[in-house]
Amino acid sequence: MAATAGTGASGAGSVEGAPAGTAPYAVELRGITKRFPGVVANKDIELRVRRGEVHAIVGENGAGKSTLMKTLYGMHRPDEGSILVDGREVHFKSPADAIEAGIGMVHQHFMLADNFTVLENIVLGSEPTKGGRLDRAEARRRIRDISARYALDLDPDDLVEDLGVGARQRVEIAKVLYRGATILILDEPTAVLVPHEVDELFGNLRQLTAEGLTVIFISHKLDEVRRVCDAITVIRRGTTVGEADPRTTTVRQLAEMMVGAELPSPETRTSTVRDEPVLVLEDLTVLTPEGRALVDHVALTVRAGEVVGLAGVEGNGQAELVDAIMGLRPLASGTVRLDGGVTGDGSADRGGPALEDITAWSTRARREAGLGFIPEDRHRQGMLLDAPLWENRILGHQTRPPAAKGLFIDRRAARTDTERIMREYDVRAPGPDTLAVALSGGNQQKLIVGREMSSNPRLLIAAHPTRGVDIGAQAAIWELLKDARAEGMGILLISADLDELIGLSDTLKVMLRGRLVATLDPAGVTPEELGGYMTGARTAEGAA
Amino acid sequence: MSALRRIGVSLFAPVLAVVVALVISSLVMAALQVNPFAVYEVMLDFGDSPSQQVTALVVVLNRAIPLFLAGLAVAIAFRMGLFNIGVEGQYRLATIIAAAVGAAVALPGWLHILLIIVVAMSVGAIWAAIVAVLKVTRGVSEVISSIMLNFIALGLASYLLTGPFRGSEEGASIIATAEIPASGQLGGLNSIFSAIGLASPPRQLYGFLPIAIVVGVVIAVLLNRTRFGFDLKASGLSPSAATASGVDARGMVIKTMLLSGAVAGLIGLPDLLGQTHRYTTDFTAGLGFLGIAVALLGRNKPVGIAFGALLFAFLDRSLVPLQIADYPASVVTIIQGTIVLAVVVANELARRIARRSAERGGAAPAPAPVAGDGGTGPASQAAPPTTPPSGGTDQRQGAQA
Structure with missing residues (x-):
């Protein structure tokens, strides 16, 4: 089971590949190439990670980070x-070998059993036994020990379903540490965290490295990488393009290394806001089955050509508000009205009554009336992963041309239109019959954006439209949103990326505990101020 | 990209399953000191004279028709990730009521048959609707309720047969409903054999065959080419994505179960209209459960189900010759059982291969796995939400992902 030691691996210090006079690298990859049928996923990868450092691997989606980590x-x-590893050549046949060699992986998507306790989740698969039974006392002792040593703040007896996202991630980290890992790979660990949880995670990481562990941190959030990492390796198109020192390299320089081009910016140009409202929410309330308000008497208006940004720490009712607008969640009170009329300027003479009350409408009727939806979790709400692209193209639009011809699906038109979207929105895939699962996250997202734009909605709900998307695709999606706005589309933008919110929005609303607590002018607000409103540290007094 | 390759990929799982099943069955037979090759020879022996051979063919086809319908009924629900285990009860109840109604009225020719078909489909649909209503209103798992309803349906059928619908003499060895008059009987298709110059066998090829083919084509078109079929497939692949796309999850459960039950109602009719003309205590049983195996074997696609039905019918036919040749008839049961197990494994294998090749960027246009094909795909674990999701659903989903 143990990783086989290669030739030339003798005692530490005199090992080949070690920097002169210092300890060997914790991890060193030399000339790694990995081919899949028809593609080279990794080519001549060079990576050197010193012991006790946080080493970032940054690159666009699809650049080959995941392939590299799977190899490692x-x-x-x-x-x-x-x-x-530690100067000795290793050959891993399975993750078990890697774990044996002290490498642990914390996956982006948590792999925890909700109805188990922290202890049970951590020991699952490597249970300490005493007389054939789970030795809880021993496990509890070791977990307490790990928790205290690395400041993970975990109680072994808490149920995982009661834990927040940040704590769940710490359980994942504890799981890896419990198995004796000294080198931790964290795959996009901050993608699921809110800002203060990110801070906590970074605190944990420093604690880990202070104790001599090594962390490999995969990300494409460059400011975070610069904040926490000691060294950065940049990957572009399957190969390493260089190492950077986070202390001397700017975000802009890093981004340019990643994409080999100029860094895009989300800032919009002139205001295109028109008078006529396309979406009016009044007194909208969503309750839990227990009667607690998730969305609390929200009133909101989005006008044609306007981007209304909704800021808030995740879990403050944004997702429920979106579901309520889409008709996916019952309302306790309130109305939703939508301008389902023609697009363009001819609408000036219609005035107010053109808004239709869609409160009682089904999701399908709302979509047909001109509501577009980019969901926050594309795998859950936006795609059929095991279906071909053309079927994903018509998902949500299956009642309208080009997807439908009467009661039938127009396969040919759907395929043709999928090809058009792939062309116009730069979705990189072999063809419309490719399964959606084969696409990288960015390409999946571009397909979703393309499909929602193609139906020319009056109002687009864009929930985290660039989450998990690389810089290139992010710029493209920003551009698309700006163009749509200029053509008179109303956009409700929900995002955790404060720069994106401030840059794209015409109006900013802050949501806290289900209420809209502040309306801000994006032109005059900094991310720090916005963050203050989001956590409730600032209040609406004095806000624009 | 070629169609050939696509066919090859979709054939892979069932062919592999049948081969594996034959190997395992051979080993079992060898362990029982039965020569498997001798057994296979008996199974493949359709007789010497052309008349015998055609008769054997007719027996296989006559059995394949109800199996095909049963497979279709199961597959419709499977495609949406619904497990309609209640096909058995649905067709038994549908058949006895249709038999009683058919015997009670006298209508001219096709109208009579049409009435029987409509009654059977309605009863099947209504019985299946109970499952659907329980699921969307109370969140009852369709697996549990449909299994339980099987018992109720069988009990109800027995009661109806011995009570109000009894048509046979008091003290007769077989209790039966009254016979359907000639206008409600469906003639055979043996004229086909004479037309193409084959010997006309003593047994009639069921006149229900063309109806079953039409049903198969209609279902295939409905599932693959219509908006309804797309909604159904989407609901099977990802209930959450389907709901967000505007599919009414509850409505789809009801519609799908109604359709599945209606097709299930047809299962007993080939025998009823073509041969027995009455429902009896020994009316063919177990077709609903075999339908599950046939649907699995056919990967929930009508053409595949037709082949699966033919294979199972062929196995079924060999029961009698095997017994005549003094071989244990349970050989057939063993083969059928191992096929089902092997198919479940092979489908999962094929799904993983397809997905892996897609993920590797090879992006072969693999056949999209269909919900409920026995794999552990995302669909088979996710039932459509029957109650509005409450707060915290997002987190749970996230953690599962």
């Missing part, structure tokens, strides 16, 4: 090149 974690074997 033993999930597949490289075609060329060698992997050295």
